[in-house]
Amino acid sequence: MSSHVSNHAKNSTHWMSRLLVMPSVSMLLLWMIIPLAMTLYFSTIQYNLLYPEDNAFVGFENYSYFIEDPGFWPGISNTLILVGSVLLITVVLGTLISVLVNTPFWGQGIVRILLISPFFIMPTVNALVWKNLLLHPVSGVFAHVWRFFGAEPVDWFAQYPLFSIIMIVSWQWLPFAILLLMTALQSLDQEQQEAARLDGAGIWSIFYHLTLPHLARPITVVIMIETIFLLSLFAEIFTTTGGGPGYETTNLAYLIYDQALLQYDVGMASAGGVVAVVLANIAAFFLIRAVGKSLTDHK
Template sequence: MVSPSVLVLLLWMIVPLSMTIYFSLIRYNLLYPGENEFVGFENYEFFLTDEGFFAGMGNTLLLVGFTLLITVVLGVLISVLVNKAFWGRGIVRVMLISPFFIMPTVNALVWKNLLLHPVSGVFAAVWTFFGAEPIDWFTHYPLTAIIMIVSWQWLPFAILILMTALQSLDQEQQEAARLDGAGPWALFYHITLPHLARPIAVVVMIETIFLLSIFAEIFTTTGGGPGYETTNLAYLIYSQALLQFDVGLASAGGLIAVLLANIAAFFLVRMIGKNLTEA
């Protein structure tokens, strides 16, 4: 009964993958139609030795690493804060989660034109109010600006997962610890944080998979520049395919990116599996 579905899924994956592998082994540039001779692994070698690859790889790791750090740390702290009962808690929770449903392009435009603009942005107004000179973020700190934008987009996801996990925290265990003299820090470190270990692992895995392919925020704000300052692997592949029209080189880059993503996913799955087993 499931054979047709399995066959369709296999075709859905295998056909594009096979075409990508084929294009990566030939010289296929849209500016030179007809020159489609077999070049073997020449595209892979050119992609791996291109200066843009090392810059893109480094920026990808920095973007993923700092975004995970910001979203996990702030996600845990905010989730613990809003887990306490207070007036208007429902409204606050909705407001905390709502940025996750904003489209990445809209998110980037809001930050670029309303918050980080060096003349009319909110940050510039705050800097000017305190007598400081406004910062042109996308010129002097472009990667930091991208990390801020992406972190703001993904922080609500971490809050949602962690806040939901806190609902199942054993209240009787906490009350018993308080009766034994445990303070707020002891409760957080010995009870709350271990309880959030599995949800944090899930947040890290899911966010890493999506953060490896961040594109809209970079395309909308910096265009990968200045130079290679904000170029990640996804934007590098785009520039080679649709700006340089080199489909063969972009296909090789895409397969390398897929390989790296699968390696990252493998270790993340093992980490989560170990976490679940120990729990």
């Protein structure tokens, strides 16, 4: 009798918790489904803001035009190069800097704050600082350094536009990687490291056999979170190069913006948005599997 009452109480609690969560879940679903449904709808009609009355159904024609757009394949390749390069820079430098900063030294707290602070700067402000104060070919800091050594200043956004974007975005996201990896290092077993040192293990051996395996899980999380945000990178490109010269810095997000707000073609931009969502979900699928494998391997 008592077990029956206990099960009944558990079921009541279970259903009550579901009822309490239902409003927030419903709002979240509406917040996601309604924009997605509208995007799917607009992607199947011919809808240009200059001719709003002409909205004939065209099926998959917008998708075909978007894929055949001259900026589509450069947008895909630039997106992959941007995401891959920033991930490589932030993970490698983030790991090395985190290990260095984890060693006790005078002023360690101030250095940690300075390392993390760039992450809290807005992307647009970050891009403007790099564009006008650092990379400007006449008055920028890099130009003065070049002249000091007798070299000709580089017009970064004209000669190396994609590399310039990679530098800007890497500087913005490197503190995020440092923050997560530095936090993970706090739980590293110091006694195990000390025992390895007493056994004659060098710095590289300790890093490779102890530190790096310990950081495998947080590195995977850094890669997953950064990839999700980097796939939608826009502000830095809009503020500095405007997707140019040509399509050299145009990624998928900027190409969709160009279709929607510069060419006023909402139908094709919506088709591009659906394509971007599909690609992002494919990337998220593999990233989630990688995270799951990392968590399983390090239990």
